[in-house]
Amino acid sequence: MLGQLRLLRAVVLAPYQQVRACKVVLIPREAPWKRATTGYAPSAVQCPPVLPTIRAGTTLSVNETSWLKARRLKTVWALRDFLSRANITGLDTNAYIGDGTDATTLPNIGIAISGGGYRAMMNGAGAIAAFDNRTTNSTGRGQLGGLLQASTYISGLSGGSWLVGSLYAQNFPSVQEVMAGASNDLGTLWQFSNSILKGPAELSVTQYYNNIFDDVNGKVAAGFNTTITDYWGRGLSYQFINASDGGKTLSSIANDTGFLAADSPMPIIIADERAPGQLMIPSNATIFEFNPWELGSYDPTTRAFAPLEFIGSNFSGGTLFDHETCISGFDNIGFVIGTSSSLFNTFYLQINNTDAPQRIKDSISHILLQIGQENNDISDWPNPFYGFHNETNINAASKTLSLVDGGEDLQNIPFHPLIQPLRDVDVIFAVDGSADTPAPGANWPNGTAVVATYRRSLFDSSDIGFPSVPDQNTFVNLGLNARPTFFGCNASNLTGPSPLIVYLPNVPYSYNSNVSTFDLSYNDSERNSIIQNGYNVATMGNSTFDFQWPTCVGCAILLRSFNRSRTAIPGVCTQCFNRYCWNGTANSTAPVPYQPTNLIKSNGSASLLNPISFTIAMVLGAWLILFM
């Protein structure tokens, strides 16, 4: 998918010159300032009495640490509930977990939702619905409801960040509630039949683009640099955030009642850093995370965090240069998820194929022309790490921090924040909706994202570990991408301390959910089918393919805890590990093409290319014929 998008970029933008927009703007600095309550443009606010500063990323933030205490008091009961339903014969799970005060036994669960556009977003939504005890019937036999309530972290990247951002922007409703939107005030979310290039049904295309341009112009007028990602993020907001007024900031989540009460996992969204002048994102790129309190990185390069609420303030060498003015409102959720998915800006190349007014087509084309093909995936943030950690921070001398799509380093599953040793995660449920496999069975995952994180862990100079995993050919040959697979069962086969990985690749249970990354619109029935398929992936078809699947999930959650507390592994768990753990064998020969068919019932309806993807396919096809 990534390769295809890159190709597309190269093909369509080839005629454009490489001119980097460089606006010279001044931030007006008269006091007193009050931040407008909503709206897209950041604004100046009075600084808090204790001035915001940049901290070194050598510990978790005090905010996360204190929030985790509150979260543990919640997860312990959810976990006891979940494990009591998991039917782990031979283990009294209530007695084992106790009241949760014993950190040796209480497991710490993370969920990671991959990138891959709408496909990954919807597939991820199905998994979240399966894990959510609020979903109807999700706590019945063969189900996994309650896992979400028992989790500490949920990370999202690119398409996965759309899901995470969308749910947290609404105070964490269940996926089922969002899908039933018409009957509640979530009505206008996830209306994917209205392509992001056309906007919501309530607005004409002209009104839609006028609103987007007004918002972005407002940010410019307030003195900030903008990039194509600002337009993209505004578009995403209409689909995922429901915020025609600009929408809320990610830092405002920290004040949401549900989140303050630690009723939901902690959301983390990631993006990759791009060095000044760099074009391709290397596999060792610095990975930044956005969480409700901070933007920053634990990587040894930048290894620093900034208070998210005050991004845009004039930080220099870790402190505020201007001691009076703080900027707030830069971390608009639409802009954050736009940053994490910045590669998809490329969709605007199709602007001429929409019925947007000519003026808009001209403006967008002009923006694309200005930035040039090599830069159209970037999103510019004011650099809070200017002059901080000069020796290792590659952007230390730049006032701008360029962040790009979190999947550009091929690590398309956001493992990174969850494998930080500081976070002590025991198990990661890795929901993979990547498009890796080639035609004729295209757009299924083949382990590429897992392999990328494993390879990086081999060279990482910090203490990050990851389980050994085999190459993609082995994934396909052994069917490790065709059913859930556990990596890291054998604690001696890790590149360093690492959680157990429960890999949940997208597989067709009830629907061919391998829709193209280029499909930008889905009617409600397609949307629901893909989400339902994701539900079936997570539950193995309500455990019809293994009646012990919930037991095995419970065993996976407890494996690291068993090791820590030196508890004998229950027999039923040993059976599970024999079935689901990768046993270390490899078969790297070229596999026969992967062409899975529906596991539950065959579904004859082939997904037809929509006009936009058809255009892209034609362009790509022509390019391949001409140049390969």
Ligand SMILES: *[C@@H]1O[C@H](CO)[C@@H](O)[C@H](O)[C@H]1NC(C)=O
């Ligand atoms: C984080 O914690 C610090 C110290 O308790 C506090 O001053 C600050 O307001 C918190 N930040 C947020 C965004 O809640």
Ligand SMILES: *[C@@H]1O[C@H](CO)[C@@H](O)[C@H](O)[C@H]1NC(C)=O
């Ligand atoms: C879901 O789990 C939470 C946390 O354990 C619990 O408080 C709540 O009652 C459960 N809800 C349902 C519908 O089971």
Ligand SMILES: *[C@@H]1O[C@H](CO)[C@@H](O)[C@H](O)[C@H]1NC(C)=O
């Ligand atoms: C629990 O698992 C055992 C096998 O270990 C099985 O015989 C029993 O039927 C299961 N009980 C339920 C309620 O699923």
Ligand SMILES: *[C@@H]1O[C@H](CO)[C@@H](O)[C@H](O)[C@H]1NC(C)=O
């Ligand atoms: C929930 O389970 C009941 C009893 O099996 C069934 O009648 C009902 O249709 C199910 N509801 C959903 C939404 O699947």
Ligand SMILES: *[C@@H]1O[C@H](CO)[C@@H](O)[C@H](O)[C@H]1NC(C)=O
């Ligand atoms: C805007 O971008 C230019 C060039 O990258 C930079 O010098 C300037 O500091 C930026 N301004 C703001 C407000 O971020």
Ligand SMILES: *[C@@H]1O[C@H](CO)[C@@H](O)[C@H](O)[C@H]1NC(C)=O
């Ligand atoms: C959270 O609430 C506090 C107290 O009302 C306020 O000072 C702070 O700015 C809020 N934080 C965010 C990120 O909105």
Ligand SMILES: *[C@@H]1O[C@H](CO)[C@@H](O)[C@H](O)[C@H]1NC(C)=O
């Ligand atoms: C990535 O690796 C290259 C080559 O080893 C090195 O020059 C570069 O500094 C590394 N970048 C980061 C961000 O670690």
Ligand SMILES: *[C@@H]1O[C@H](CO)[C@@H](O)[C@H](O)[C@H]1NC(C)=O
């Ligand atoms: C849209 O069409 C105009 C006129 O044909 C052209 O100049 C422009 O480059 C096109 N825009 C894009 C994004 O392809």
Ligand SMILES: *[C@@H]1O[C@H](CO)[C@@H](O)[C@H](O)[C@H]1NC(C)=O
């Ligand atoms: C770090 O870099 C900044 C920007 O280049 C510079 O102004 C500052 O003096 C440097 N600080 C140190 C401690 O070297």
Ligand SMILES: *[C@@H]1O[C@H](CO)[C@@H](O)[C@H](O)[C@H]1NC(C)=O
């Ligand atoms: C796996 O996916 C990558 C792209 O992510 C692709 O280049 C490779 O050919 C695929 N291999 C197999 C065996 O599917």
Ligand SMILES: *[C@@H]1O[C@H](CO)[C@@H](O)[C@H](O)[C@H]1NC(C)=O
């Ligand atoms: C893990 O096992 C595989 C297969 O046996 C082996 O190739 C790999 O080197 C081992 N890795 C570690 C870190 O022990």
Ligand SMILES: *[C@@H]1O[C@H](CO)[C@@H](O)[C@H](O)[C@H]1NC(C)=O
């Ligand atoms: C699993 O249960 C859900 C909800 O009850 C249902 O919609 C779905 O069709 C079931 N899947 C299978 C494979 O039976």
